[in-house]
Amino acid sequence: MHWFQPGQATPEAERQQRGGISMTGTTPNVDTIICGDCLEEMKKLDPGIFDCVITDPPYSSGTRKEGSKGIRKSMCRAVDDGDWIASDCLTTNGFTWLMRNCAVEWKRVLKPGGHVLCFIDWRMYSVLSGAIESADLRNQAMIIWNKTFFGMGTHFRNQHEIILHFTKGMGSEAQRHDVGNVISIPPIRGGVHPTEKPVELIEKLISVVVPPEGIILDPFIGSGTTAVAARRTGKHFVGIEQEPAYCEIARKRVAAVPASLSKWCENFK
Numbered sequence: 071m072h073w074f075q076p077g078q079a080t081p082e083a084e085r086q087q088r089g090g091i092s093m094t095g096t097t098p099n100v101d102t103i104i105c106g107d108c109l110e111e112m113k114k115l116d117p118g119i120f121d122c123v124i125t126d127p128p129y130s131s132g133t134r135k136e137g138s139k140g141i142r143k144s145m146c147r148a149v150d151d152g153d154w155i156a157s158d159c160l161t162t163n164g165f166t167w168l169m170r171n172c173a174v175e176w177k178r179v180l181k182p183g184g185h186v187l188c189f190i191d192w193r194m195y196s197v198l199s200g201a202i203e204s205a206d207l208r209n210q211a212m213i214i215w216n217k218t219f220f221g222m223g224t225h226f227r228n229q230h231e232i233i234l235h236f237t238k239g240m241g242s243e244a245q246r247h248d249v250g251n252v253i254s255i256p257p258i259r260g261g262v263h264p265t266e267k268p269v270e271l272i273e274k275l276i277s278v279v280v281p282p283e284g285i286i287l288d289p290f291i292g293s294g295t296t297a298v299a300a301r302r303t304g305k306h307f308v309g310i311e312q313e314p315a316y317c318e319i320a321r322k323r324v325a326a327v328p329a330s331l332s333k334w335c336e337n338f339k
């Protein structure tokens with residue numbers, strides 16, 4: 071397989087070889103990091119082309135009191151503050167609105183039987199679950215990411231995050247049957263993004279639900295972990311990220327994955 075650099079123009083014949091993407095719409099080339107607001111950018115994607123959405127939105131769960139979620143006493147979708155991840159200071163209402171609107175787009179752009187795997191924590195999982203369900207996606211399971219050792223907390227200290235699994239309709243056939251719903255992989259320490267996820271964890275998720283040559287959408291791609299995992303496992307991706315600095319980091323990380331590695335990993339998954 072020939073790999074394209076992210077953002078590089080792809081001739082129709084080659085693109086069709088790589089998954090039969092519709093040429094009639096405005097979908098950008100696959101294997102691309104798009105810099106922009108995912109709600110705006112997802113509207114430009116063709117319907118029914120993705121095998122899976124794997125994403126890690128800002129959880130907006132930073133505080134215990136709704137009134138103190140905003141930075142400098144404001145509640146807002148984006149802030150001009152480098153220390154704050156965009157959209158991470160939303161109220162529960164704001165988060166619900168954002169995720170429900172995302173889920174409507176996910177349902178539209180997924181193939182029938184396509185999958186959604188969405189990260190969240192214990193505080194906001196029920197809100198996220200309701201928002202996704204309201205877009206008529208089918209609730210399949212809750213996967214626990216066991217970080218293998220605990221972090222902050224008082225009585226029972228935090229050791230896990232949650233990945234919600236939804237499908238468009240019944241859900242396509244599993245690619246393998248040997249993965250349980252508790253996945254134990256240590257977290258990233260000192261990564262390039264404050265909430266960077268381990269590539270190995272995303273690769274494990276991909277290996278269960280994405281067919282060979284499948285296409286993955288990550289509308290909150292941050293530093294590009296989903297794209298790196300897609301490329302390493304011989305899959306295709308479209309990533310969207312609002313912050314230009316992270317778009318640049320994501321593009322560099324993807325470009326650094328040797329094309330030959332994708333086939334190697336596919337053989338040894």
Ligand SMILES: C[S@@+](CC[C@H](N)C(=O)[O-])C[C@H]1O[C@@H](n2cnc3c(N)ncnc32)[C@H](O)[C@@H]1O
Pocket residue numbers: 106107108109126127128129155156157263265266267289290291292293294295296310311312313316
């Ligand atoms: C939790 S982080 C994802 C981190 C990623 N999993 C990684 O490994 O690097 C969420 C990302 O979504 C981005 N974001 C927030 N709101 C967005 C929006 N409306 N459209 C696109 N990206 C957005 C943030 O800038 C942030 O980088």
